[in-house]
Amino acid sequence: MTSLGRVLIIAGSDSGGGAGIQADIKTVTALGGYAATAITAITVQNTLGVSAIHPVDPAVVEAQARAVLDDIGADIIKTGMLGDAEMVRTVARLLTHAGVPAVVDPVMVAKGGAQLLDGVALAMVRELLVPRTALLTPNAPEAEALTGLVVETTDDLRRAGEELLTMGAGAVLMKGGHIEGRDGQEGRVTDVLMTPYGETVFEGERIESRHTHGTGCTLASACAVGLAQGLSLEAAAARAWDYVHQAILQAPGFGAGHGPLDHGWPLRGRR
Numbered sequence: 298m299t300s301l302g303r304v305l306i307i308a309g310s311d312s313g314g315g316a317g318i319q320a321d322i323k324t325v326t327a328l329g330g331y332a333a334t335a336i337t338a339i340t341v342q343n344t345l346g347v348s349a350i351h352p353v354d355p356a357v358v359e360a361q362a363r364a365v366l367d368d369i370g371a372d373i374i375k376t377g378m379l380g381d382a383e384m385v386r387t388v389a390r391l392l393t394h395a396g397v398p399a400v401v402d403p404v405m406v407a408k409g410g411a412q413l414l415d416g417v418a419l420a421m422v423r424e425l426l427v428p429r430t431a432l433l434t435p436n437a438p439e440a441e442a443l444t445g446l447v448v449e450t451t452d453d454l455r456r457a458g459e460e461l462l463t464m465g466a467g468a469v470l471m472k473g474g475h476i477e478g479r480d481g482q483e484g485r486v487t488d489v490l491m492t493p494y495g496e497t498v499f500e501g502e503r504i505e506s507r508h509t510h511g512t513g514c515t516l517a518s519a520c521a522v523g524l525a526q527g528l529s530l531e532a533a534a535a536r537a538w539d540y541v542h543q544a545i546l547q548a549p550g551f552g553a554g555h556g557p558l559d560h561g562w563p564l565r566g567r568r
Contacts, residue, residue, distance in 0.1 A: 301329065301330050301331040301526070302325075302329070302330040302331065302372055302373075302522050302523075302524075302525030302526035302527070303330070303331045303333065303369060303370055303371045303372045303373075303525060304321075304325045304330055304331065304332050304333070304371065304372070304373055304374075304375055304518070304521050304522050304525050305333050305334070305335065305362060305365050305366065305371035305373075305374045305375070305395070306318060306321040306322070306325070306332060306333070306334045306335070306374075306375045306376075306377070306518065306521075307334075307335045307337060307358065307362060307374060307375070307376045307377070307379075307388055307391070308321060308334075308336070308337060308375070308376060308377025308378050308379075308402075308404075308514070309336065309337050309338035309339070309340055309350075309377060309378035309380070309404075309413070310336050310338065310339050310340060311340055311342055311511070312339075312340060312341055312342055312343070313342050313343040313344060313510070313552070313557065314557060315344065315510035315511040315552075315555075315556070315557030315558070316510055316511030316513075316514045316515075316557075317340065317377060317378060317511070317514060318334050318336055318377075320511040320514045320515050320518065320557075320558075320560060321334075321375065321377065321514055321515075321518040322334065323560035323561060324514075324515050324518040324519050324522065324540070324560055325518055325521070325522045326564075327540075327560055327561050327562070327563045327564055328519060328522045328523070328526075328536070328540065328563065329522070329526070330522035330525055330526060331369075333365040333369055333371065334361070334365075335358050335359075335361035335362040335365065335391075336353055336358070336361065337352070337353055337358050337377075337378060337379055337380060337384055338350055338351060338352045338353055338378060338380055339351040339353070340378075343552060343554070344510060344551065344552025344553060344554035344555050344556050344557070345552070345553060345554040346554065347413075350380070350413075352380050352381065352384070355383050355384050355386075355387040356387075358384065358387060358388075359387050359390070359391060362391050362395075363391070363394070366391075366394070366395050371395060371397055371525075372397060372524075372525035372526075373397055373398050373399070373400060373431075373521050373522075373524050373525040374391070374392060374395055374397060374398075374399045374400070374521075375399070375400045375401075375402070375517060375518055375521035376388055376399065376400070376401050376402065376426070377402050377404050377514055377517070378404045378413050378414075379404070379414065379418060379422075380413065380414060380415070380418065381414075381415055381417070381418045382415070382417040382418045382420075382421045384418070385418050385421035385422055385425060385426060386421060386425060388426065389421075389425035389426055389429060392426075392429045393429070398431035398432075398467075398524060399426075399429055399430050399431055399432075400430070400431060400432045400433075400434065400517050400518075400520055400521040400524065401422075401426050401427070401429075401430040401432070401433050401434070401517075402434045402513055402514060402516075402517035403422055403426075403433065403434075403435050403439045403443060404513065404514070405419070405438070405439050405442060406438065419442060419443070422443070423443060423464065427443070427461060427464045427465055427466050428464065428465030428466070429465075430465075430466045430467055430468075431467045431468065431524070432466075432467065432468045432469070432470060432517075432520055432521075432524070432530065433461055433466040433468070433469045433470070434469070434470045434472065434513065434516060434517045434520065435457075435461070435469070435471065435472065436472040436473075436474060436475055436513060437449070437453075437454065437472070437473065437474075437475040437476050438475060440454065440457040440458070440461070440471060441457070443457075443461060443464075444457045444460040444461060444464075446460060448476070449476055450476060451473055451476065451487050451489065453476075454471040454473055454476070454487075454489055455471070455489060455491070455496075457471065458471045458489060458491040458496075459491070462491060462492075462493060467492070468490065468491065468492040468530055469490075469491050470488060470489075470490050470491075470516075470520065470534055471488060471489045471490075471491060472488050472513070472516070473486055473487040473488050473489070474486055474488075474503075474512070484502060484503050485500060485501070485502060485503060486500065486501055486502075486503050487499070487500045488500075488538065490530070490531065490534045492530065497531050497534065497535075499534070499535070499538045501538075501542060504542070504545045504546060506545055506548060507554070507555055507556060508545065508548035508549075508550060508551075508555070508556035508557065508558065509545060509548075509555060509556075509558070510552075510554075510555040510556055510557050510558070511557060511558060512541055512545065512558065515540075515541050515544065515558060515560065516537050516538070516541050519533075519536065519537030519540045519541065520533050520534055520537045523536050523537060540563070541558070543559075543562055544558035544559050544560055544562060545558055547559040547562045
């Protein structure tokens with residue numbers, strides 16, 4: 298079973314199915330991996346936004362994760378919504394216990410604007426999680442929060458990425474979706490994968506769509522399953538980028554707000 302690529306996902310649940318644990322499971326499965334979970338919070342949400350968040354006791358989260366690790370095992374851990382400092386400390390302890398690479402999506406704000414990480418927890422992410430990551434996947438606002446730098450252009454993304462590498466991240470995938478038009482790249486999206494040894498740029502036309510709920514969760518999970526399956530970092534990121542691009546193009550159009558992607562398109566052979 299290990300050839301599937303086992304991904305233990307530690308993140309919050311999205312009742313609308315577009316982001317969080319639901320998006321993570323769909324992504325890992327669609328790309329041929331095996332998904333297991335430790336749920337950090339139950340959210341009440343749909344495409345219009347998050348109306349309530351019910352955190353899970355960190356001890357229960359730890360018990361979920363250890364149950365998986367002690368039996369099924371994991372080739373990689375992917376984290377998403379954590380919420381507070383105690384949860385961050387718990388997850389850091391789990392990463393040390395597991396001894397496998399971690400892909401950390403530093404989820405801070407939901408697509409509809411709900412705050413998903415408090416200020417004390419942010420400091421704990423800097424101190425405890427960033428140095429334990431094989432791959433960190435921040436967008437521009439998250440990069441600003443983590444580094445204290447202004448991130449308004451692709452060059453700013455690179456500067457923030459260098460700072461995150463200095464802070465101990467093994468690699469960073471700096472997402473440029475929030476900086477359209479600020480550095481002459483109107484209508485384009487540029488993400489930069491950075492390691493201590495160089496960078497790889499992913500660039501393409503921006504898809505004009507309101508159906509982009511869960512793109513960050515999806516991209517991070519797609520990278521995680523690729524690494525779990527033995528792909529190189531560059532190959533895993535390239536496949537993930539293509540997967541998300543196609544999932545946006547083929548979004549089903551559900552909901553009146555920020556709609557979900559089509560996570561299952563590879564299973565149907567649509568391209």
